[in-house]
Amino acid sequence: MADRGRSTLITGIGELTTNDDELGRMRDAAVVVEGDAIAWVGGAADAPAADERVDVGGRAVLPGWVDSHTHLVFAGDRTAEFEARMAGQAYAAGGIAQTVAATRAASDTALAANLDRLADEALRGGTTALETKTGYGLTIADELRSARIAAGRADAVTFLGAHLVPPGWADDGADADAYVDLVAGDMLAAVAPHVDAVDVFCERGAFDEPQSRRVLEAARARGLALRVHGNQLGPGPGVRLAVELGALSVDHVAFLDDEEVALLAESWHGGRGTVATVLPACDLSTRMPLAPARRLLDAGAVVAIATNCNPGTSYTTSMAFCVATAVLQMGLSIEEAVRAATLGGAVALDRDAPRIAADGRALLPLGRIRPGARADLQVLDAPSITHLAYRPGVPLVHAVWRAGSPVVGARPIP
Numbered sequence: 192m193a194d195r196g197r198s199t200l201i202t203g204i205g206e207l208t209t210n211d212d213e214l215g216r217m218r219d220a221a222v223v224v225e226g227d228a229i230a231w232v233g234g235a236a237d238a239p240a241a242d243e244r245v246d247v248g249g250r251a252v253l254p255g256w257v258d259s260h261t262h263l264v265f266a267g268d269r270t271a272e273f274e275a276r277m278a279g280q281a282y283a284a285g286g287i288a289q290t291v292a293a294t295r296a297a298s299d300t301a302l303a304a305n306l307d308r309l310a311d312e313a314l315r316g317g318t319t320a321l322e323t324k325t326g327y328g329l330t331i332a333d334e335l336r337s338a339r340i341a342a343g344r345a346d347a348v349t350f351l352g353a354h355l356v357p358p359g360w361a362d363d364g365a366d367a368d369a370y371v372d373l374v375a376g377d378m379l380a381a382v383a384p385h386v387d388a389v390d391v392f393c394e395r396g397a398f399d400e401p402q403s404r405r406v407l408e409a410a411r412a413r414g415l416a417l418r419v420h421g422n423q424l425g426p427g428p429g430v431r432l433a434v435e436l437g438a439l440s441v442d443h444v445a446f447l448d449d450e451e452v453a454l455l456a457e458s459w460h461g462g463r464g465t466v467a468t469v470l471p472a473c474d475l476s477t478r479m480p481l482a483p484a485r486r487l488l489d490a491g492a493v494v495a496i497a498t499n500c501n502p503g504t505s506y507t508t509s510m511a512f513c514v515a516t517a518v519l520q521m522g523l524s525i526e527e528a529v530r531a532a533t534l535g536g537a538v539a540l541d542r543d544a545p546r547i548a549a550d551g552r553a554l555l556p557l558g559r560i561r562p563g564a565r566a567d568l569q570v571l572d573a574p575s576i577t578h579l580a581y582r583p584g585v586p587l588v589h590a591v592w593r594a595g596s597p598v599v600g601a602r603p604i605p
Contacts, residue, residue: 200241205249227595255319255567256510257536260497267293294327313508319567326351338385353391375409388416400428442468456491473505485522495535518580534558566595
């Protein structure tokens with residue numbers, strides 16, 4: 192955490208995207224960072240004095256990406272599976288077992304090093320906050336060590352013991368139900384102190400609606416937040432179950448009917464609802480339909496964009512790639528896509544407002560540039576966020592601050 196008494200004036204901002212309804216998208220702006228928080232936002236001509244100054248030379252500034260869906264605790268890769276899929280083989284989630292075997296065989300040191308490598312890669316690409324899941328251990332011991340490794344390295348950790356019925360369990364329904372008993376019982380009890388939420392892969396070939404409900408209700412009874420992998424491979428109960436149980440998000444959502452779109456939108460009437468998290472890099476990698484982000488936004492749903500970084504179906508940490516895809520192929524405006532990849536992710540993690548962590552720490556809001564928010568900013572080597580889609584695939588990150596500390600570029604002017 193940065194020193195609370197030290198302040199930095201970031202000036203020379205050609206375009207500032209705040210995600211704040213009052214401040215909006217500003218020209219000729221400045222920001223003051225004090226410690227780990229934003230202290231002031233306004234026009235450059237009105238900026239107050241600070242201990243140090245950074246001039247970004249007319250570049251665009253926006254919040255750091257908030258990647259609300261990743262699977263970073265793993266070993267190995269699945270290049271052969273990817274090549275087969277590109278040659279026309281359909282994706283059916285079976286390759287998860289290959290990653291489970293590699294992850295179980297890896298040391299704690301190797302798993303932590305791989306997570307650190309990917310988190311650093313994401314940070315250099317502008318991602319200042321991320322969630323990651325367990326789910327490649329699928330035994331009590333392996334899920335527990337995955338949760339412990341992730342807990343010191345991610346902003347949010349999700350238990351995904353209900354990722355797949357693992358090797359060693361027969362495929363008949365009775366043994367699948369016995370595995371669900373383990374996930375919802377002893378496995379959940381072991382990992383609960385180290386995680387923020389519980390997820391379930393509610394999909395054909397994984398867990399059906401009754402099995403998914405048992406896991407989620409057990410998690411809710413322990414006071415943990417809920418997430419759902421749903422409607423990825425075809426129509427299914429994931430969206431309806433997520434909304435019914437008050438899940439923070441339902442992710443993938445490629446196959447939605449009009450009623451499900453309406454349910455997601457209506458979940459926000461009168462209070463907090465369920466975020467629809469779209470994962471465009473995964474949709475492209477699995478050659479599945481792109482999630483209907485445009486329909487969801489038009490209906491009034493809250494949408495997040497995330498990478499789903501994992502070794503099988505979306506081996507990328509690039510939120511910028513996902514944003515460009517959302518604009519170029521999913522019909523979102525650049526402002527809508529950036530908001531979904533920053534504030535949308537913060538809402539999906541329940542981090543868009545101040546809150547207190549389970550260990551008593553005060554957590555600052557993410558996803559906005561306004562006083563009181565965590566000072567997570569990225570500077571583009573471009574005059575506008577429009578260049579994220581206008582120049583797809585070009586590495587545009589010039590500088591990054593995370594919790595008030597410059598972690599990429601950004602050196603003060605003497």
